[in-house]
Amino acid sequence: MNMIKFKIVTPEKIVIEETVYQATLPVLGGEVTILPNHIPYIGALQAGEIIFRKKQNGEETSLATSGGFVEFHNNTLSILADTAERAEEIDLVRAEEARTRAEALKKEQLTMNDEEYARTSALFEKELARVRVARKHHTRRGISLEDNAL
Numbered sequence: 001m002n003m004i005k006f007k008i009v010t011p012e013k014i015v016i017e018e019t020v021y022q023a024t025l026p027v028l029g030g031e032v033t034i035l036p037n038h039i040p041y042i043g044a045l046q047a048g049e050i051i052f053r054k055k056q057n058g059e060e061t062s063l064a065t066s067g068g069f070v071e072f073h074n075n076t077l078s079i080l081a082d083t084a085e086r087a088e089e090i091d092l093v094r095a096e097e098a099r100t101r102a103e104a105l106k107k108e109q110l111t112m113n114d115e116e117y118a119r120t121s122a123l124f125e126k127e128l129a130r131v132r133v134a135r136k137h138h139t140r141r142g143i144s145l146e147d148n149a150l
Helices: 092-107 114-140
Strands: 004-009 014-020 022-027 030-034 041-053 060-073 076-081 084-086
Touching: 004 022, 014 041, 014 084, 022 060, 030 041, 041 076, 041 114, 060 114, 092 114
Parallel strands: 004 076
Antiparallel strands: 004 014, 022 030, 022 041, 041 060, 060 076, 060 084
């Protein structure tokens, strides 16, 4: 069975470097799922959830990302991400607090110029993606969200 060489790099570190069967990515305009022998692909990554499987019917692993770029060629999938964080590494309480702060900042748009508003909107989307990925991970693992003071 063909596999994909999968690598996610952020400015801080190499987040993932593994062989996988498939990866689903949040790209501008929706999602794309990359399987072995997919046609060459280059795209812009948006804030959301990256999901990959190491085996055809294997367990999914999720990461939250805030954007970046993706390239697939010759069964090599490379992602240059602004941020990428494994679901199990996200502190759900802190992510919720950060999302709430970002949402409050976004509501103050009347006092912001276009650049400040774009930066605040991107921060909000990043935190929202982190919360969604963490909540999904907790639900899959049977961890009560109430145990996390939510």
